[in-house]
Amino acid sequence: MNMQMAGEQMLSEMVAMVFTMVPTIDVESLRNKFSAVMSKFHVTKVEQDEVHPDLHEKIDLFLASIKLEGKSPETIKGYRLELNTFAERVKKKTTDTTAADIRMYLGQFSHLKMSTVGRKLSVLKSFYGWLTNEEMIQRDPTSKLKTPKREKRAPKALNIEELEMLRESCRTIRQRVFVEALYATGCRLSEIQSLNRTDINLQTMSCRVIGKGNKEREVYFSFKAMYHIKKYLMARTDDDPALFVTERKPHRRLSKRGIQREIGIIAAQAGLDKRVSPHTMRHTFATLTLNNGAELAAVQQLLGHESPATTQIYAQYTEERKREQHKRFLVQ
Known part of the structure; x- marks a missing residue:
C-alpha cells in the first residue's frame, strides 16, 4: 500500500471513529481539517500480520x-x-x-x-x-514514560504458629525437606530448584547458590533442615544429581512448577487460609529472623539483595515484638 492510499485509509478511519462518538459533527468539515494536518506527514500502514x-x-x-x-x-x-x-x-x-x-x-x-x-x-x-x-536510534521513546507506582503491601509471611502447622502437616519426608530447606535458607525458588546433592556441605551445613545477576552467595541450613535432608537422601534409590527429584520414575530434577505445586498441597493439608508459595517461605525467613533481632545487613547478604532498602520491607515488627522492645529499651 503506497503512502497516499495509507493516508486516505487512516483519514477515513479517524473520521469514522469520531463520528461514532459525536454523531452530530460535520463530517465533511472534520475530514478537511484532518486532511490539512495529515498533509504535513508521511503515513505508512503497518500490516497486521507482519512483525518488522x-x-x-x-x-x-x-x-x-x-x-x-x-x-x-x-x-x-x-x-x-x-x-x-x-x-x-x-x-x-x-x-x-x-x-x-x-x-x-x-x-x-x-x-x-x-x-x-x-x-x-x-x-x-x-x-x-x-x-x-549504542546509537542505533536517536531518541529513546521510553524516556518520558514513568514507571507506575507499585502497590505498597507488606510481604505476607507466616507467623511462628502457621510455620509449625505447615511442618506438622507434611506427610512425606520430601515435603518436610521442602519446608525446612526453603525456610532455613531463605532461597528463591530458582536457587533451590537448581541445587544438586553435592552442593550441600554437611560439615558447615551450608551451600552456595547462584542468585540474581549471576551472583554467588553462601546460605545456611538449620539443624532441623539438615536432619530431614539426610533422611530424605538416605531414602532415595536413584542416582540423579538433583537435590529434589520427581517421585515417579524415571526420576529427574523437579521443575519449579512442581515445587510450587507441592508447597500448595502442604498448605492445603495444614488448612491455612492464606496462599503459601516458595516465596512466602523466603518472606517468612526474612521477617522472623529480623523480628528475632538479626542485623539488617546480615539478612540482606543472606537474601542476596543488592540494596538494604529491599530488605527493609521485611522489617515489619509484630505487635508482640514492638511491645517487648519498648519495655526493654524505654528509659524510665
Whole structure:
C-alpha cells in the first residue's frame, strides 16, 4: 500500500471513529481539517500480520549484549518473552516506535497489577535505552514514560504458629525437606530448584547458590533442615544429581512448577487460609529472623539483595515484638 492510499485509509478511519462518538459533527468539515494536518506527514500502514524484521534483529542483539554482561539465563528468558510479546503487538521498526505506541501497548494490560505493568515497562526501558546508548536510534521513546507506582503491601509471611502447622502437616519426608530447606535458607525458588546433592556441605551445613545477576552467595541450613535432608537422601534409590527429584520414575530434577505445586498441597493439608508459595517461605525467613533481632545487613547478604532498602520491607515488627522492645529499651 503506497503512502497516499495509507493516508486516505487512516483519514477515513479517524473520521469514522469520531463520528461514532459525536454523531452530530460535520463530517465533511472534520475530514478537511484532518486532511490539512495529515498533509504535513508521511503515513505508512503497518500490516497486521507482519512483525518488522528490524525489531527482532535488534531484540536478538540486545539479548546477546546482556548475556555478555552476565545476566542470568532466567533473566534473559524473561526479557525475550516480554520483548517478543511487544514485537508481536506493535509491529514497527525500532526507529519508528513512539512513546504513544508504548503507552497503547501497556494499556492493553490494565487488568494486571501495577507491579506487572511496571516490569513490562522496565524491560522496554532497558531495551530502548540500550539502543539509544549504542546509537542505533536517536531518541529513546521510553524516556518520558514513568514507571507506575507499585502497590505498597507488606510481604505476607507466616507467623511462628502457621510455620509449625505447615511442618506438622507434611506427610512425606520430601515435603518436610521442602519446608525446612526453603525456610532455613531463605532461597528463591530458582536457587533451590537448581541445587544438586553435592552442593550441600554437611560439615558447615551450608551451600552456595547462584542468585540474581549471576551472583554467588553462601546460605545456611538449620539443624532441623539438615536432619530431614539426610533422611530424605538416605531414602532415595536413584542416582540423579538433583537435590529434589520427581517421585515417579524415571526420576529427574523437579521443575519449579512442581515445587510450587507441592508447597500448595502442604498448605492445603495444614488448612491455612492464606496462599503459601516458595516465596512466602523466603518472606517468612526474612521477617522472623529480623523480628528475632538479626542485623539488617546480615539478612540482606543472606537474601542476596543488592540494596538494604529491599530488605527493609521485611522489617515489619509484630505487635508482640514492638511491645517487648519498648519495655526493654524505654528509659524510665
